[in-house]
Amino acid sequence: MSRRLISTGSPFEKTAGYSRAVVEGDFCFVAGTTGYDYATMTMPADVTSQSRNCFKTIEGALKEGGFAMADIVRATYYLTDVKDADAHFAVCGEVLGEIRPAATLLVVAALLKPEMKVEIEVTAKRRST
Helix, strand or coil, X not given: CCCEEECCCCHHHHHHCCCCEEEECCEEEEEEEECCEXXXXXXXXXXXXXXXXXXXXXXXXXXXXXXXXXXXXXXXXXXXXXHHHXXXXXXXXXXXXXXXXXXXXXXXXXXXXXXXXXXEEEEEECCCC
8 A cells, every 4th residue: 555645735734844644554643733723824822722623734745645533543643831731631631532532742842833732643543444
């Protein structure tokens, strides 16, 4: 199976030289995803909304690659403020509570833009039937 690149259509993907996701065989690697609402190209102020937007974008990329959220086996979360952890984890529980991938949370000094509070990246493996 050949490598497949998935794009959200953001001009930043070409500028920065990356894909939203890469499908390679039974794996889908989704790039770090921030909380933009791509319908309005706005960034909500709160981490809860940003986290939900991250997962919405991730789900779309996975679906385009032929994967489901249930295929997620690994998640890495980057937060800019440890005080946002509980609110972020509440969203993770809503979205991934039954899936329960291996996960890591890192608190970082900053993301690309100051309004970005969270970034999420995931790896999915297609389930054998």
